[in-house]
Amino acid sequence: MMKIDKDKLIIGAAGPVLALVTSFVLTVLVLAASGLDPIEPIRLMIENAGYSDVQVLIVNQTGIYYLAALAVAIGFRMNLFNIGVDGQYRLAAMVSALVGAAVELPGPLHILLIVLVAMATGAFWSGIAGILKTTRGVSEVVSTIMLNAITTSLVAWLILPKNFGVQPPGSNDLTTGQIAESGWFPGIDMGEGGQIYGFTFVALALGVVYWFVINRTRFGFDLRATGESESAAQASGVDAKKMILTAMLISGALAGLSGMPILLGESHTYSLAFPVGVGFTAITVALLGRNHPVGILFSALLFAFLDKASSNLDVSGYPKEITQIMQGIIVIAVVVSYELVRRYGLRRQQQKVGEELAAGGAIKTDKEVAA
Amino acid sequence: MGIATAALALSATACGKSSNDTGSSSTSGSKATKVAIAYDIGGRGDQSFNDAAYAGLKKAEDELGVKGSEAEPSQGESDADKVARLTSLARAGNNPVIGVGFSYAPAIAKVAKSFPKTTFGLIDDTSVTAPNIANLVFNEEQGSYLAGVAAAKTSKSGTVGFIGGVEVPLIKKFEAGFTQGVKDTNPKAKVLTQYLTQPPNFDGFSKPDLGKAAAQGQIDKGADVIYAAAGLAGSGSIEAAATAKKWAIGVDSDQYNQAGLSSYKDYILTSVTKNVSGSVFNLIKSVKDGKPESGEIRYGLATDGVGLADSNPAYKKMTDVIAAVDAAKKNIVDGKITVKTAP
Amino acid sequence: MGMATPDAGVISLDGEDISKLPVRKRREGGIGYIPEDRHRHGLLLEAPLWENRILGHVTEAPNSKRGILDPKAARKDTERIVREYDVRTPGIDVTAASLSGGNQQKLIVGREMSHDPKFLIAAHPTRGVDVGAQAQIWDAIRDARREGLAVLLISADLDELIGLSDTLRVMYRGKLVADADPATITPEQLGSAMTGAATGHLEGTEQSEDGDAR
Numbered sequence: 007m008m009k010i011d012k013d014k015l016i017i018g019a020a021g022p023v024l025a026l027v028t029s030f031v032l033t034v035l036v037l038a039a040s041g042l043d044p045i046e047p048i049r050l051m052i053e054n055a056g057y058s059d060v061q062v063l064i065v066n067q068t069g070i071y072y073l074a075a076l077a078v079a080i081g082f083r084m085n086l087f088n089i090g091v092d093g094q095y096r097l098a099a100m101v102s103a104l105v106g107a108a109v110e111l112p113g114p115l116h117i118l119l120i121v122l123v124a125m126a127t128g129a130f131w132s133g134i135a136g137i138l139k140t141t142r143g144v145s146e147v148v149s150t151i152m153l154n155a156i157t158t159s160l161v162a163w164l165i166l167p168k169n170f171g172v173q174p175p176g177s178n179d180l181t182t183g184q185i186a187e188s189g190w191f192p193g194i195d196m197g198e199g200g201q202i203y204g205f206t207f208v209a210l211a212l213g214v215v216y217w218f219v220i221n222r223t224r225f226g227f228d229l230r231a232t233g234e235s236e237s238a239a240q241a242s243g244v245d246a247k248k249m250i251l252t253a254m255l256i257s258g259a260l261a262g263l264s265g266m267p268i269l270l271g272e273s274h275t276y277s278l279a280f281p282v283g284v285g286f287t288a289i290t291v292a293l294l295g296r297n298h299p300v301g302i303l304f305s306a307l308l309f310a311f312l313d314k315a316s317s318n319l320d321v322s323g324y325p326k327e328i329t330q331i332m333q334g335i336i337v338i339a340v341v342v343s344y345e346l347v348r349r350y351g352l353r354r355q356q357q358k359v360g361e362e363l364a365a366g367g368a369i370k371t372d373k374e375v376a377a
Numbered sequence: 378m379g380i381a382t383a384a385l386a387l388s389a390t391a392c393g394k395s396s397n398d399t400g401s402s403s404t405s406g407s408k409a410t411k412v413a414i415a416y417d418i419g420g421r422g423d424q425s426f427n428d429a430a431y432a433g434l435k436k437a438e439d440e441l442g443v444k445g446s447e448a449e450p451s452q453g454e455s456d457a458d459k460v461a462r463l464t465s466l467a468r469a470g471n472n473p474v475i476g477v478g479f480s481y482a483p484a485i486a487k488v489a490k491s492f493p494k495t496t497f498g499l500i501d502d503t504s505v506t507a508p509n510i511a512n513l514v515f516n517e518e519q520g521s522y523l524a525g526v527a528a529a530k531t532s533k534s535g536t537v538g539f540i541g542g543v544e545v546p547l548i549k550k551f552e553a554g555f556t557q558g559v560k561d562t563n564p565k566a567k568v569l570t571q572y573l574t575q576p577p578n579f580d581g582f583s584k585p586d587l588g589k590a591a592a593q594g595q596i597d598k599g600a601d602v603i604y605a606a607a608g609l610a611g612s613g614s615i616e617a618a619a620t621a622k623k624w625a626i627g628v629d630s631d632q633y634n635q636a637g638l639s640s641y642k643d644y645i646l647t648s649v650t651k652n653v654s655g656s657v658f659n660l661i662k663s664v665k666d667g668k669p670e671s672g673e674i675r676y677g678l679a680t681d682g683v684g685l686a687d688s689n690p691a692y693k694k695m696t697d698v699i700a701a702v703d704a705a706k707k708n709i710v711d712g713k714i715t716v717k718t719a720p
Numbered sequence: 721m722g723m724a725t726p727d728a729g730v731i732s733l734d735g736e737d738i739s740k741l742p743v744r745k746r747r748e749g750g751i752g753y754i755p756e757d758r759h760r761h762g763l764l765l766e767a768p769l770w771e772n773r774i775l776g777h778v779t780e781a782p783n784s785k786r787g788i789l790d791p792k793a794a795r796k797d798t799e800r801i802v803r804e805y806d807v808r809t810p811g812i813d814v815t816a817a818s819l820s821g822g823n824q825q826k827l828i829v830g831r832e833m834s835h836d837p838k839f840l841i842a843a844h845p846t847r848g849v850d851v852g853a854q855a856q857i858w859d860a861i862r863d864a865r866r867e868g869l870a871v872l873l874i875s876a877d878l879d880e881l882i883g884l885s886d887t888l889r890v891m892y893r894g895k896l897v898a899d900a901d902p903a904t905i906t907p908e909q910l911g912s913a914m915t916g917a918a919t920g921h922l923e924g925t926e927q928s929e930d931g932d933a934r
Contacts, residue, residue, distance in 0.1 A: 059461055066457065096577070162544060162575035176503030176512070178479035178547035180576075200457065224787045227771075227778045234764045240723060241753070241761035242776035243744030268455055278545060278576040279480040283453035313451065317458060318465060320449045330452060352766070352817065359818040362810040 017351040022294055022301065024347065025339040026308075032339075033332040047324040051315035058199030060314055067310035068303070069206030069267050074288030075306055076216050077128075077260035079297040081146075083220065084233045084253040086139075090132055090150025091261040092285025093157035098128040098262030099269050100161050100182060103276035104170055106269075107183035116189040121266060128262025129255040131157070136254030140247040146254065154285075165278070181277040191270035203271035212263070213299040229253060261285065290333060293340045309333065412437065412661050413446040413471035415462055417478030418579045420449040423609040425629040426582075426653065430477045430500070432630070433657025441665055446471060459484035467492045473511070473664050475657060476500065479547065485510060496669040498660045500653065501547055503673050511663075511670040513656040517547070518554030518716045519709050520649040520683030521604070524626050525558020526705045527647055527685060528602040529566050530698045531624055536567040538595035540588060540614050542581035542607030544572040546719070551606035551628070551649070553717040561714070562701065569595045570720075573610055585613030592617035592625075602626065602646065612638055619644035629653065631686040648686040652676050679710045721753055721841065722746050733839060747776060752837030754828055756844045756874070758821075762828045765817040769809065770798040772816045773831050780835055801830035806856055822853025829860050840864065843874040858884060876914070878907040892916045 037044040054060050074091050081088035088094075102124035111119060131153060138144040165171035171180045193201040220226040231239040232249045240246050264284060269276065291309050295302030312329040319326050414434055416427045434445045446469070448462050459476070463484055466474045475498035476485050486505040489497045496509050503512040528537040539555050541548040556568045571591050573581030581587060588610035592603050596617065603618045604626040605611035611628060618625035619641035627648030632638055638645065656676055663670045676682020685702060687693055708714040722743040731739045738746055747753070753776070755761035763772050774783040774794050782793035798812045805826045809819055816824060825845065832840060842861060846854040861884060865871055875881050881888060882902045890898040890913040898913040900922035912918045 059464070063457055063461060158575050158578055161577075167546075173546055174504045177482060177505075178501050178545060179482065179504075180546060200460075222789050222791075224778050224784050224789065227774060227784075227789060230767075231764055231775060234766060235760070237760045238762065238764055238775065240743065241721065241755060242778070243742070243747050245742060245744075272455060272457055273483070279456070280577065281453045281455045282577040287453075313453075314458070317451055317461060318448070321446060326449060326451055352815070355815060356818045359810055359814050363808055 017347060017354075018296075020351075021296065021344040021347040022305075022340070024343040025294065025336060028339040028343065029332055029335040032335045033328060036331055037328060042324060047316075047319055047322075047328055050319060050322055050324070051311075051329075054318060055311060055315040058196060060317070062196050062200040062202055063314040063317075064307070064310045066203050066206055066267060066271075067313055068306045069203060069209040070264055070284055071288055071291050071306035071309055072213060072303060073209045073260060073264035073267075074284050075291040075295060075302045076212065076299070077257045077264065078285075078288050078292040079295070079302060080216070080220075080229075080253055080260065081257045082233075082292060082297045084229055084250065085236075086250065086253055086257070087147045088132060088135070088150055088254065088257045088261070089147055089289070090135060090153050090285070091257070091264070091288055092283065093150070093154035094128040094131045094258045094261035095265050095285050096161055096280070096282065097131050097157045098124040099265030099280060100164065100276040101127045102262070102265075103182040103185065103269055104164075106185040106189045107275065110186045110188060113188045116186070117191055117270060120185070120189055120270065121263065124262040124266060124269075125259040126262075128258040128260070130258070132254045132258025132261065133251065136251040139254070140250050165276075179277050179279060181275040183275060185269075185274045189270065190274060191266070193271050201271070203267040205267040205270055209263075209267070210303075212260070213303060217299040225252075264288070287333065290337045290340070293344075294336060296344070410441075410443045410665055411446065411469065411471045412443050412473055412475075412664075413448065413466040413469075414475045414477055414657065415448045415459070415466065415481065416450060417480060418450055418582060421447065423583065425608045425611065425632075427477060429630050429651070429653035430475070430657050431654075433654035433661070436654065436658050437661040441662060443661060443665065456483045456487075460487050463488040463497075464491065467495045467497075472496055473498050473660055473669070475660065477653075496660070496664050496671070498657070500656070506672060508671055509669070510672075511660055512673045513653075513660065514673060514675055515651050515653075515656075516675065516677035516683050516716070517606075517649070517651060518550045518557075518718050519678045520651065520685065521551045521554030521606070522558035522561075522709065522714070522716045523678075523685045523702050523705055524604050524647065524649045525555040525560075526562045526701050527692075527698050528555070528604060528624075528626060529559045529562035530701050531646060531695065532563075532566065532600075532602045534599050534601045535563070535565060536569065536599040536601065538569040538592065538598075538600035538603040539571070540591050540595070540603065540605040540607055540611070541570070541572040542588075542605075542610050543574050543576055543579050544581075545576055548572070548606050549720055550718045551604075553720045555604055556720060557717055558705065561705075567599075569598055569600055571595065573607055581610055582608035584610050585616070587613065588615075589613030589617045593621075596621045596623055604628070604649075606649075615641050615645060627686075631688055633686060633688040642689070643691065645689060647689065647692050650684050650686050652682045652684075655682070678706055721751065744779065748779060750836070750838035752832035752835065752840040754825070754832055754840070754842040754845045756847070758824055758828055763816045763824060766815050768815060769802070769807075769812040769819075769827060770795045772827065773798040773801060773812075776831065777835050797834065801827065801834060805830035805860065820850070820853075822849040825849050826853055826856060829857055833860065833864055837869060839870045839872070841872045841874070844876065845873070846875075846877065846880060878910055881910065882907065890914055898922055 034044040074095060077091050078088055102120045105123045106120040135146045135149040135153060138149045139146050163169060165180045167173050172183045173180055191204045193204045195201050220230065228239065228244045228249060231242060232244055232246060236246055268281065287309055291305045292302055295305035312332060316326050316329045414430050421427050421431050437443050438445050446466065448466060451458055459481055463474055463476065467488060473496040477500050479502040481499060482502040482505045485497050485499050489507045489510050493509055496511060498511050498513055500513045503514055506512065537559055539552050541552055552570060559566050559568050573587040573591055588605055588607050592614035595603055602624040603614055605614035606628045615625040615627065615638055624646040625644055626646050629651050631650055632648045633642050633645045660670050678684065709716060722741060730737055733749060738749065759765060764775060777783055782790060782797050784790055795812060802809060802812060807823045807826045809823060846857055861871060873884055882905065885902045888900040888902050889896055897919045900910065905922055909918060909922050913922060
């Protein structure tokens with residue numbers, strides 16, 4: 007039994023390791039092919055990551071990616087592809103920022119209100135895709151992507167000064183108004199390094215909650231079963247339609263939360279400059295992390311590192327785009343390597359079980375004991 | 378790599394030195410003065426806004442002997458990233474540090490406080506101010522008004538087109554001025570307005586194919602003069618107009634003289650120039666001369682901060698158009714016409 | 721089981737009408753199910769054995785208590801099932817896919833029996849199963865029947881039908897067409913009923929060549 011366990015660990019890690027090594031090698035090749043020193047930019051990035059302010063940026067970005075990736079991962083475990091995390095994240099950030107700026111409540115309540123509105127908005131938006139899927143069989147891939155486009159127009163319309171937006175005097179930016187300080191989430195001051203968003207720790211805590219719900223609750227079991235085999239899950243008593251809708255709602259709520267670190271800890275408003283693209287990077291993060299809360303954490307860290315440590319590459323003459331190339335290669339490498347490792351792992355286990363049984367290693371059964 | 382980074386982050390965050398500790402905060406005058414510009418979305422090479430800023434930097438390098446640095450924005454970055462970028466530029470001893478674009482406003486507000494001896498330039502925003510911030514702003518609506526006058530007088534079909542890159546308040550200034558200029562000159566003229574993308578999708582400033590398709594659509598609807606305020610995407614509009622043998626009006630720099638657009642230059646009637654390069658150069662010079670600019674520095678028609686280029690010989694021959702434009706310019710400078718900044 | 725909706729009619733268990741109950745409630749109410757297609761409806765192939773033991777009974781002890789799973793209890797019980805039903809496996813952490821068909825089926829049988837079912841539906845329970853496992857499964861069904869369990873055996877295996885059943889009904893083209901006494905019926909008669917050649921009540925006494933039943 008011990009032998010098979012160690013095997014499982016190696017096979018579990020083989021996928022991501024293989025993907026990362028491949029991406030790294032391919033990125034180096036791309037750099038060399040374009041006539042640039044392949045190792046120097048990597049060295050510069052590692053050096054840049056040694057500074058406290060870059061580290062703060064990395065930690066904060068990890069929290070953001072982590073939340074968004076959890077949102078994606080819940081869907082993935084149900085074989086649902088919530089490509090709409092980016093739209094849900096933006097809409098939720100905007101609506102919750104509007105509500106947050108419109109009221110002033112005692113601290114914890116103010117923050118709680120903003121968070122709840124964000125979760126509700128995100129859940130609502132992805133719920134639309136969920137309902138379309140369960141009532142009409144519409145692929146959630148298609149509907150969530152379209153909802154992303156609708157989000158862009160909807161947000162642009164809502165933020166017009168004649169609607170809900172505010173154009174601060176002298177500024178060319180559009181915002182949702184400043185949230186009063188009671189709605190600011192306290193962070194950890196790292197001195198010269200900046201401030202670690204307090205919500206980053208909320209994100210980590212949610213990772214623990216995610217692990218518990220998925221692995222230790224009845225609901226989580228049903229969810230995983232539906233993802234592994236919808237027919238077996240249905241035969242076992244799962245209401246597939248309810249499950250799909252619930253999973254989409256939870257995914258949307260988590261997506262809504264991923265805007266909270268920046269909204270509550272940094273900008274305190276939603277403006278035209280609010281970071282975008284988080285939802286799409288999160289898909290790769292979740293894939294690389296194999297939908298596992300610890301795997302996603304490391305994956306989020308890696309992507310945050312790639313994002314932030316490359317910030318000053320251009321000053322040394324290297325294109326920042328190499329990190330995007332690497333992130334893109336990781337997507338493909340992950341999908342291919344996981345499939346390869348999965349098939350290999352399955353074959354190997356069947357082999358090993360056959361061998362062990364032949365060698366007489368089965369658990370002692372009553373029949374044998376009796377004999 | 379993930380594990381190594383995790384270890385790095387967890388162990389070193391509290392005790393690592395800041396990236397800003399490296400490099401000297403030089404105040405000596407014996408070495409060449411260092412200046413820096415941080416670009417807006419799209420970075421250098423947009424044939425327009427960012428390139429104009431670079432032109433100012435280059436002129437300062439050539440004429441004033443300063444040493445320039447440039448920094449590009451990252452994908453999906455937040456204010457914190459901008460703060461880090463500006464901080465490291467300031468720490469490296471650059472003075473002035475110029476943020477090209479209104480999205481730098483919150484970041485400059487923070488960083489300017491930490492570096493009171495450094496001058497910060499902020500283009501297109503006056504909402505954040507400080508003794509060491511110079512807000513370089515332009516009256517784009519005035520220049521656009523003149524373009525509207527030129528367009529209305531040149532158009533034979535009575536229909537002209539406006540293409541905005543991204544629907545943000547800044548570009549709406551261009552639209553407002555242009556439309557007003559057209560209507561004041563020919564009340565019966567029609568102005569077709571289209572924005573290429575909505576924020577946060579800023580592709581409308583960088584994708585020429587979007588500009589080309591939009592211009593084509595307007596030409597199909599009868600427009601024979603097209604004014605594109607869309608950064609790099611505008612070059613697509615210019616291409617479409619030239620191919621259909623219609624007029625195009627450029628923006629930000631004198632696009633008649635841009636190498637990348639030379640095949641279409643004959644159809645570039647004029648350009649609404651926004652003297653971004655001049656503003657950058659002036660700021661750098663003021664710092665070098667020891668009298669740094671501060672507060673709102675407005676570049677309007679009166680100071681030739683904005684205007685219509687007249688490089689195209691075909692345009693120079695249109696004396697009646699030029700007369701109308703000059704008259705309008707005088708009226709604006711004299712205060713007889715107030716140009717709207719929002720449609 | 722509740723996976724398909726009937727057009728008409730009522731299903732009742734122990735006098736209670738369960739026609740409107742969802743699958744889970746029926747299972748909790750005491751219906752055990754050995755599915756015809758164990759790969760599609762009975763197992764999570766890539767999950768370990770102990771999680772497969774939970775499948776179908778996730779709301780019942782020892783698998784969970786008030787919504788929280790109890791892996792330790794589930795694992796222990798899985799080991800018990802493996803022992804009692806002679807499931808050949810090196811451990812309970814291997815995936816269900818790595819077991820042979822017969823051992824997979826034995827696990828399922830053991831699982832369904834473990835929740836004190838009132839009524840067991842066994843659909844083709846020994847299809848694709850080796851002879852040894854087949855005998856074991858038959859033993860398990862007979863043992864349970866002796867303890868009072870009601871079993872609905874659905875099968876096309878004549879020996880199995882005759883050997884296990886107390887009463888027999890034959891379905892042909894969606895309709896009940898014949899009934900018989902397994903103690904007296906011959907495989908040939910049963911076979912012809914299953915192909916629609918014989919209908920009505922089948923007696924096991926001498927038959928005419930064309931299997932006419934009276």
